[in-house]
Amino acid sequence: MQRVMLVEDDARLAALVKEYLDEYDYAVDVVTRGDRALDHFRDTQPDLVILDLTLPGVDGLVVCRQLRQLSAVPILILTAREDSFDEVSGLEQGADDYVNKPVQPRVLLARLRALQRRGSGAANNDIVIGQLRISRENRAVYWRGEEVAMNSAEFKLFVILADASGKVMSRNDILVKMRGIEFDGLDRSIDNCISRLRRKFGDGGAERIKTVWGEGYLFSPSAWE
Numbered sequence: 001m002q003r004v005m006l007v008e009d010d011a012r013l014a015a016l017v018k019e020y021l022d023e024y025d026y027a028v029d030v031v032t033r034g035d036r037a038l039d040h041f042r043d044t045q046p047d048l049v050i051l052d053l054t055l056p057g058v059d060g061l062v063v064c065r066q067l068r069q070l071s072a073v074p075i076l077i078l079t080a081r082e083d084s085f086d087e088v089s090g091l092e093q094g095a096d097d098y099v100n101k102p103v104q105p106r107v108l109l110a111r112l113r114a115l116q117r118r119g120s121g122a123a124n125n126d127i128v129i130g131q132l133r134i135s136r137e138n139r140a141v142y143w144r145g146e147e148v149a150m151n152s153a154e155f156k157l158f159v160i161l162a163d164a165s166g167k168v169m170s171r172n173d174i175l176v177k178m179r180g181i182e183f184d185g186l187d188r189s190i191d192n193c194i195s196r197l198r199r200k201f202g203d204g205g206a207e208r209i210k211t212v213w214g215e216g217y218l219f220s221p222s223a224w225e
Helices: 012-022 033-042 059-068 084-092 103-126 153-161 170-180 188-201 202-208
Strands: 003-005 026-031 048-049 073-080 097-100 124-130 132-135 139-142 144-147 209-212 216-219
Touching: 003 033, 003 202, 026 033, 026 097, 026 139, 033 059, 048 059, 048 188, 059 073, 059 084, 073 084, 073 103, 084 097, 103 153, 124 153, 132 153, 144 188, 153 170, 153 188, 153 216, 170 216, 188 202, 188 209, 202 209
Parallel strands: 003 026, 003 048, 048 073, 073 097
Antiparallel strands: 124 132, 132 139, 139 144, 209 216
């Protein structure tokens, strides 16, 4: 069963969409305000998002941008706005599809299924751990919706550690993956780079990338919630 977050303040329309999608094994959660969408997304981690643009609290375009910074989840904008500027803006903010109201339920279902097929490859190319997202394609790291600046060496090391999340990596393993050379017992470049990475994530940095004495470093998955 696929979980859908429907962000829609029209109660009648939301009920109709939910009732229809329920019949096709989609579990639909309705959020009626834009300023509640991000927290709800973090709590439920849906597989798909259907997003209205005209919302109380926070505009749908802002919500779209916030969600895209946090996740590669497929986003379908469903709106009564017919201005081409809004459609272009929505796609530029990271939406995957744009559908005008009213829409036939079977058409909406077909669009969702197409997004699932199209979006699975892109989503699988990202690393998502709790509130952390690493976009390999864009060479970007997002923590709690905010981008974290990294140079090339920092990004490469961070991806190596995240790919091995939950496993201890020795300095030798890391150096082989980063540079193709073995650890000589003297090289401190990995330690220095990890110190910089920890500082980028504040006081909890040392808990998120742990030192395992005598063994190496552990990227702790539970620390990124």
